[in-house]
Amino acid sequence: MRYRSTRGTLDAAAPDFSDILLSGLAGDGGLYMPDHWPHIPRETLTSWRSLSYADLAAEVIGLFTEGSIDRDTLRTMAHDVYGRFDHAAVAPLVEVEDGLFSLELFHGPTLAFKDMAMQMLGRLFEHVLKQRNHHVTIVGATSGDTGSAAIEAFRGREHVSIVILHPHNRTSEVQRRQMTTVLEDNVLNIAVEGDFDDCQDMVKAMFADEAFRTDCSLSAVNSINWARIAAQIPYYVRSALALGGPDRPVSFAVPTGNFGNILAAWVASQMGLPIDRLCVGSNRNDILTRFLLNNDMTKRQVEPSLSPSMDIQVSSNFERLLFEMLGRDPNRCRAIMEEFRQTGCMAVPHDAWEQIRETFHGIALSDEQTTDTMKALYAESHYLADPHSAIGLAAGRRFHEAGVPMIAAATAHPAKFPDAVKKATGIHPELPPHLADLFSRKERYDVLPNDIEKIKAAVRTHRGR
Numbered sequence: 026m027r028y029r030s031t032r033g034t035l036d037a038a039a040p041d042f043s044d045i046l047l048s049g050l051a052g053d054g055g056l057y058m059p060d061h062w063p064h065i066p067r068e069t070l071t072s073w074r075s076l077s078y079a080d081l082a083a084e085v086i087g088l089f090t091e092g093s094i095d096r097d098t099l100r101t102m103a104h105d106v107y108g109r110f111d112h113a114a115v116a117p118l119v120e121v122e123d124g125l126f127s128l129e130l131f132h133g134p135t136l137a138f139k140d141m142a143m144q145m146l147g148r149l150f151e152h153v154l155k156q157r158n159h160h161v162t163i164v165g166a167t168s169g170d171t172g173s174a175a176i177e178a179f180r181g182r183e184h185v186s187i188v189i190l191h192p193h194n195r196t197s198e199v200q201r202r203q204m205t206t207v208l209e210d211n212v213l214n215i216a217v218e219g220d221f222d223d224c225q226d227m228v229k230a231m232f233a234d235e236a237f238r239t240d241c242s243l244s245a246v247n248s249i250n251w252a253r254i255a256a257q258i259p260y261y262v263r264s265a266l267a268l269g270g271p272d273r274p275v276s277f278a279v280p281t282g283n284f285g286n287i288l289a290a291w292v293a294s295q296m297g298l299p300i301d302r303l304c305v306g307s308n309r310n311d312i313l314t315r316f317l318l319n320n321d322m323t324k325r326q327v328e329p330s331l332s333p334s335m336d337i338q339v340s341s342n343f344e345r346l347l348f349e350m351l352g353r354d355p356n357r358c359r360a361i362m363e364e365f366r367q368t369g370c371m372a373v374p375h376d377a378w379e380q381i382r383e384t385f386h387g388i389a390l391s392d393e394q395t396t397d398t399m400k401a402l403y404a405e406s407h408y409l410a411d412p413h414s415a416i417g418l419a420a421g422r423r424f425h426e427a428g429v430p431m432i433a434a435a436t437a438h439p440a441k442f443p444d445a446v447k448k449a450t451g452i453h454p455e456l457p458p459h460l461a462d463l464f465s466r467k468e469r470y471d472v473l474p475n476d477i478e479k480i481k482a483a484v485r486t487h488r489g490r
């Protein structure tokens with residue numbers, strides 16, 4: 026499998042999976058995409074119903090690693106990774122209401138869906154870096170969950186230094202402590218005096234500085250890295266197969282800010298999984314919902330909300346969908362993305378918008394509506410949802426059609442947001458035993474201004490430690 030950038034041409038020296046795993050973002054500022062969608066025949070999908078989560082993950086991810094990492098290696102990694110999750114099903118489905126299912130993606134070490142892919146990335150990086158005898162510096166931006174998942178996956182790894190930027194005072198305390206109490210030498214946490222979009226912008230700016238990028242051997246593990254998307258596809262395939270796929274379609278509802286999680290579901294549909302609707306749930310940072318309703322992709326100020334992981338206005342992965350909708354035309358894609366960067370307004374062609382709306386739907390919830398949803402889910406179904414998962418379930422309820430199972434991604438454990446859960450339901454969700462002493466652990470992090478030069482200096486120092 027060869028890869029190409031959303032902003033460049035497919036050339037003879039096109040990178041393979043291992044190359045794009047380590048580089049993360051393409052040199053031209055675009056995002057890597059496979060040069061074609063692998064097709065999974067119907068009989069193959071049917072035969073996958075009996076596979077364990079780990080075996081299924083190896084099959085799906087293996088379609089994107091062809092020519093670089095073989096199935097046996099992937100299977101060993103996947104068994105090791107998913108064998109440590111705290112639920113035998115890895116990503117269990119819970120029927121919350123008739124035909125509405127919660128797909129619990131928070132049974133990994135840091136209690137959020139990010140572990141589903143990030144734990145695999147930890148193993149994949151280690152494998153390729155050892156092969157190449159190479160060291161990288163991972164720089165990542167987080168609005169709350171990616172950071173701790175990345176730190177957990179890469180802490181103490183010999184070939185990796187990791188720097189995570191989070192917006193100062195804009196994550197939940199549990200989320201912050203999950204990052205800042207990891208004291209291994211290879212980990213640096215920076216609280217940026219800005220919002221998530223500022224953090225993500227700085228990551229992209231560091232990649233755009235060719236000399237800095239090469240000097241520090243930068244790598245990315247945000248969902249700008251294709252490997253993150255590839256490793257998120259298996260749970261869509263598995264949950265659809267569990268509910269009758271491929272013989273009947275299912276729909277998915279996903280609370281999303283950066284668009285990576287729902288993009289993985291869309292990719293599954295391109296690979297042959299019958300999917301009816303894809304429903305986006307947003308909070309008051311509703312750029313995706315505004316786009317889906319009115320073709321209004323105008324960037325606004327990021328507002329803090331009850332669901333901080335989705336406090337995002339620039340949804341990185343939308344570029345991948347746009348590229349597809351433009352018939353994979355990198356020149357048009359680059360022009361639109363550059364204009365968006367300059368003006369804060371993305372001019373998506375009307376026909377592309379209409380095509381997207383054939384599958385995608387969107388709903389935005391205020392904090393009050395999110396709290397009401399959490400309250401109702403608990404009162405009516407005895408289901409405790411964190412604010413993000415509640416938004417996904419609300420989107421699922423809104424777009425559920427009779428006869429088509431609706432699967433809502435439950436992206437975080439309620440204990441990551443104890444205050445919001447307590448306020449809505451009166452229940453204080455306890456952290457699992459491995460995190461029970463989180464509030465008495467020592468924290469270490471730097472607070473830095475929203476200034477790219479200061480951040481670069483910190484990355485350089487950490488790299489050379």
Ligand SMILES: N[C@@H](CCOP(=O)(O)O)C(=O)O
Binds near residue numbers: 246
């Ligand atoms: N919601 C994320 C933001 C980064 O998203 P990613 O999927 O691109 O890593 C977070 O919790 O950090």
